[in-house]
Amino acid sequence: MFSKHLSLKITQWLDKRIPPATDVSLHRRNIFIFPSRFGFLFLVLCVALFILGTNYQNNLILILAFFLLGLFLVSLFNSYLNFSGLRIVIGKVGYPFAGDSANVPLWIETTTKKQTAHGRLHIALYGKNVQLSVDLDRLTNPVDVAVPTSSRGPQAIPRITLSSFYPLGLFRCWTHLQFASTILVYPSPHPCSVVTYDESGEENQEGPVSDQQGHDDFHSLTEYQPGQPLYHVAWKQVAKGQGMISKKFSGSSEREIWLRLTTSSGPQREADLSRLCFMVLELDSQGYRFGLELGDTLVPPAQGNHHRHQCLKALALYGFSEVSHE
Amino acid sequence: MNRLNPSAYNHAHLLLTLVLCASSFTLFTPLQTWILILVGCAGIIRISLFLNWQKHQISVRTINLLAILSAIVLATFGWQLGLLLGMLNLLALACSLKLMLLANRRDYFQLIGIQFFLIGTGLVFNQSILFSLLYGMLTLMLLLSLAFHISPSTSWRAQTMRIAKMSLQALPLCLMLFLIIPKLGPMWQMPVGKGSETGLSDKVTPGDLAQLARSSELAFRVSFEQQVPAMNQRYWRALVLEEFDGKTWQTAPYRDTLRRRYQRTNNRFNPAVSGPRIDYQVLSEPSQKPWLFGLDVAISHDSKIWQGREYQLLSRFPLQSGIAYKVSSYTQSPLLPDIEVLDRRLNLQLPESGNPRTRQWVKALREQHKTEGELIKAVSEYFIQQDFRYTLNPNPMPVDPVDQFLFEEQAGFCAHYAGAMTYALRLAGIPARMVTGYLGGEMRGDAYMSIYQYDAHAWVEWLSEDGWKRLDPTALVSPLRLDFGLQQAVAYEDSFLADSPLRRLQQFAWVNEFRMLLDDMDYLWSKWILGFNRDNQEDVLKALLGELSTLRLTIAGLALVAITAILLALYHYKHWLVLAKKTPAYYYARSLKLLDDNGITRPHWMGPEDFSKQVQQSMSTDISHIFEHITGCYLQSCYARGGNTKTQGLNQRMRTLLNQLKQGLKKKKSSVRDAQRIDNIS
Known part of the structure; x- marks a missing residue:
């Protein structure tokens, strides 16, 4: 004492x-x-x-x-x-x-x-x-x-x-x-199956299915964002010396998927945040374009390292009323 | 279990090992040989670990076993060594085992601490200049080891410089403490080591002194304040031997008991003195014995010294290290017995039997010569008439030594003569005793006198009506001994210092000169370092401060503190001094200040070049031009390569530029004022 x-x-x-x-x-x-x-x-x-x-x-x-x-x-x-x-x-x-x-x-x-x-x-x-x-x-x-x-x-x-x-x-x-x-x-990632929602709010249990990704439908060329998968890089253009350019595919731009926190309080919440963390990492590593919805906080759909950080930061800060980090 | 090697290329451990080995081997005499071997082994193990020949430490179990065995051996053989040597051996043993074990930081620091203590103990045994230098070096090596332990990757050079710098900083502090901290007396009696047994002993069997006379070791030194007494008057009294058992003379046990009783009640002996006085200082070498030296009736007021009632000086503690004391001698003053009855009784003591021929001879003499003077003369004449010989190589006389000496051998050293004479006088009923000490001494210029062990001497004192009288039978046989010393006295048999060939080289002049030079250094060392005592301390303080009063001491103390504080402050705020030393930065700052006074201030975020441009826009060209130059110089001093070499010239230029700027601004101010005045007038 x-x-x-x-x-x-x-x-x-x-x-x-x-x-x-x-x-x-x-x-x-x-x-x-x-x-x-x-x-x-x-x-x-x-x-x-x-x-x-x-x-x-x-x-x-x-x-x-x-x-x-x-x-x-x-x-x-x-x-x-x-x-x-x-x-x-x-x-x-x-x-x-x-x-x-x-x-x-x-x-x-x-x-x-x-x-x-x-x-x-x-x-x-x-x-x-x-x-x-x-x-x-x-x-x-x-x-x-x-x-x-x-x-x-x-x-x-x-x-x-x-x-x-x-x-x-x-x-x-x-x-x-x-x-x-x-x-x-950040919350510690807790492995689980990925649950996403589309714009209309419809739940998709199996996670983003492969045919929805439209990886094959080439849409346009954009500037490479750090964090995008390397197989999206338009190597031909890079070789020509036009800088790092990545291909944009129609599937990933048209269909926006969302991650959502379902519980807002109670002991379950932390576990859900951990799961969401895992999902963010999972989707990011697969190169999806996704958004995150945490109660009042919305992270609009995007891709790349910065987006991942924004999402994880939102998860980390959820429930803390303090001024956000950085 | 093998453990990893913490010593590989570890300079701290290497230095520690070297120091341990060196300091142990300087303690060659007091340490037992097997412990030295153990230290050597530990050293070799550690060095091979350092070189990474050996990759694994010895296991703890092995060392524990070794420790137990060593402890048993030390306990068996060490108990007779006495406390001091026993402890020293134990310390060295523990060090060597710990060195084998050395693994972590704690072991290391403990070992370092013990090492410092071991060096201190080494100084108990060896105090000469060379040994002191060696121990000083070992201390520095230990410090270096510590430095390597703390910052292992610094180079040897930088590390040595660092330690040297710190030691130099510590030295004044050390001297100050040495001068100021009062010299205390011993707090308790320390165990005495059985060092090398040179020097007088309180038991003399004739023949012992002849052994002693073969040693060229220094016994003590004396510096006289006035005139030096003649060689044949320099009878340095050390011991009074009053007990005779037929072979051996020794101090009377009753005297010792009596002295202890007096010491307990602090009843000091103050003999009545008269006549001329000789003042001198004695610097005694460490002898492990308490007795000291003085001429005739020697009086010392030193609290460390006890005045014996048989006119002998004693230190309160055995001389483990050198001692310096002041004495006054009254050469003409009689040695009056303190309690005459006691002196008489003690000095008529005789063994019950033995030496029958001497007994008969004395009996016959006594019948012929009734008075004391006549009898003494008769005995003396016997020495002169018979063909007695003074020799350093007397034959052993095991049975009835006095008989054998007087009637058969007729050759002996001073103790033979003194012993025989004393015995004869006692047989004749005259109280007599043997006194041992030194006779003579070698003068070095006017500075000091050295008395060596080969100056050891023994003579007789007999009790007359007016006190104890000195009688030296050796003088009758060998007058040379008195006037020219032992070397001349035994020159005929070539036995002087037969055992020390080096010392015999002194017949060559330059060798002797060199020896004298070393002696001089040693003398100064003993006088000012080893013999620096409370009197010296007071003298030095008096010389520095004048009369010692509380006020002065306080002021001096405060002044010391203040000086130290100021020095530290200066050291600490070096960068202030640098600024005051007028660097380009200083001149630039001054010019900024000038411009500031004139209304142009440099914002803290603006670089010098930009500011110079701003000045160009707002000031007339002559001023802005000067300032541009100043800025240029400043930038050069900041960024130019090897800028320091040219700063001298740069400073010069900046000083002139600054002056120009000052004048320019002044002119501008006055012209503005003039213009205003003209405006006002118009």
């Missing part, structure tokens, strides 16, 4: 101290520094050497103890200065399906006007174990942080903890960064 309260307090304090941002330079206000476990061992060692030196009246041991103590202090500054040279920018977050983990790409800039940061950087989600360690001297940007998701909808990126033990492992420098960006989680 008490610890819960405490952690809440800490979170509130962190929110005030390190507000969300997309581009963070580490500096005095967002860096924490404390001796590591080895740092404490080192201090104990210094005391032990001091006692040894005093008891044997041995100045050399005393000098060693003082030197190590001096090094401890120097290390404090070096550690801080090194860590404060970092700048972290969040990249474009991917769209995971519920239950998968989202890739949050972090672009880490190690060189500032003042210096270049070195050493290993340990990355973890706030309160979790270290997920990955990167060597700043051999860095390849971006660094992908996996954020697990559980349910559909917009989800805030949890605080990401970056820590470094540079230069001697005596101090741990760390920061808990909050990025002003959300992850849009």
Whole structure:
């Protein structure tokens, strides 16, 4: 109970101290520094050497103890200065399906006007174990942080903890960064049979039947949309150097098919959304032109990657009154 | 179970291994040989893992078995080593096993910690300059290992530079702490290692000292503040031996009990002194023994030093490391017994039987010579008349040694003479005792005097009406020993330092000169580093601050803190300094400010070139032209390749351009004002 309260307090304090941002330079206000476990061992060692030196009246041991103590202090500054040279920018977050983990790409800039940061950087989600360690001297940007998701909808990126033990492992420098960006989680696709509706609202249990597709009836040439099946590409024209052009078939343009959410509330709804997600993916992969109807939200029939994203986004956001993602 | 290899091409582990091996082998004497072998094995295992010859770690079970066996061996053989050596051996053993086991971060950090401690322990045993440098290097190597552990992909060069920089930054802090933190006395008695047994002992069997005289090791150094006493007056008292069992002289057990009682009640001995005084400082080498050295009636006010009632100086703790102390000697002051009855009783003690011929001889002498002076003279004359010989190679005399020495061998070292003389005096009813210490010493310029183990000497003291009197029978036989030292005294038999050929090379002038130079360095090292004590600390602080008052100390402390803070701030805000250093950026900023004052402000989103164009449109050509130049210079400094090399010239040009701009704007302002005035007039 008490610890819960405490952690809440800490979170509130962190929110005030390190507000969300997309581009963070580490500096005095967002860096924490404390001796590591080895740092404490080192201090104990210094005391032990001091006692040894005093008891044997041995100045050399005393000098060693003082030197190590001096090094401890120097290390404090070096550690801080090194860590404060970092700048972290969040990249474009991917769209995971519920239950998968989202890739949050972090672009880490190690060189500032003042210096270049070195050493290993340990990355973890706030309160979790270290997920990955990167060597700043051999860095390849971006660094992908996996954020697990559980349910559909917009989800805030949890605080990401970056820590470094540079230069001697005596101090741990760390920061808990909050990025002003959300992850849009699609519903997890649930395999089922595809149920579509035509314009008149008539249910079609078997799904779009093959003769309705009219793949053979060539209609016209259009600009290729990313996501369209490659077998629609008019390769002859492409070979002539006219750019990516795809064939449009009469069947797919004339007959519009719709996906529709039948239940609007209750526990059944999530399962239906999962099924719809599967159907969207299925129809999209087969190159159909389809629309989506979710209560008040309508996604007009279209094709391609963008359309798929629109549909999945509508599914993800259904029931969330928040401002839509992007 | 085989485990994967965490050490392959891991420089951190390699350095750690090297340091462990090196620091263990510097502890060659205190460590047992089998432990050294174990350390070597661990080193080889780790290095082959590093080179990836060996791909798998030894299994934990094997190491556990090894650990149990080693522990049994150490427990069996180690218990007689004493606490310090036992612990040291255990530490080295644990290190070697841990090194074999080393797998994860935790092992590594523990090992690093123990390594630092092992280096500290090494300094208990070895304190010379060379060893200190070696240990310093090992410390840096450990730091380097740590640095590699934290950032493994940095180059050796960069890593070394980084550690060197940090060490240099830490050094002033270290010195400051060393100067400021008060020197404390030992908090508790530490176990003493049985180091190499050179030096005086509290038990002397004649012949022992001859062994000691074969050592050219340094015993102690002295720096005199005024004149140096003559060679034959430099009798450095160390130990007073009052108990004789027929063969061996040793300190009287009753004296020890008495001293402990006095020490417990802190009842210090303050002998009455008079006459001229000699002040000097003694820098003693570590001897693992408590006794110290002083001339005649030596008084020291150092709290670490106990003044014995038999006129001997003792350290409160055995000298595990060198010690420096100040002494005042009163050479003409009599050595009055503290409790005369006690001194008399102790120094008439005799073994019940043995040495019958000496007993008879003394009995006969006593009948002829009634007074003490006459008797002593008679005994002395016996030494002179008979053909006694001073030698470093006396024959062993196992049975009735005094008889054998006086009437058969008639050749011996100083302890033989002193022992025989003391015994004879006691037989004659004169309280007498043997004193051991050093005689002479080699002067190095005016700076200091070195006393070596081969200067060890023994002589006699007898109790007269006015205190204890010194009597040196060796002087009767070999006056050379007194005036020119041992080397001259035994020159005839070529036995001086027969065991150390290197030292015998000192007959060559340049070798000797070189040795002296090394000695000088060693002296400074012992005086300022090893022997730096509370007195020195106060002296240094006084020299820096003047009289030590609380106020001054406080101010000095605060000033130190302030200076450190300022330095840190400067270091931290380097980029301010850079701006103040007048870079092209600075001049450009100045020119922008000037234009801003004149009504043209650069919007934050506008690039320099665009702004220059805007200036062209709104300003007269002479001004906009200058500004165009300034912008050009600024852009060149920002984007030109290898821009830093030319900044000097660029700065120069920008400064003149800025001045021109300033003047141009001023002129424009005044002309505008003139125009307004003309307008007003018209």
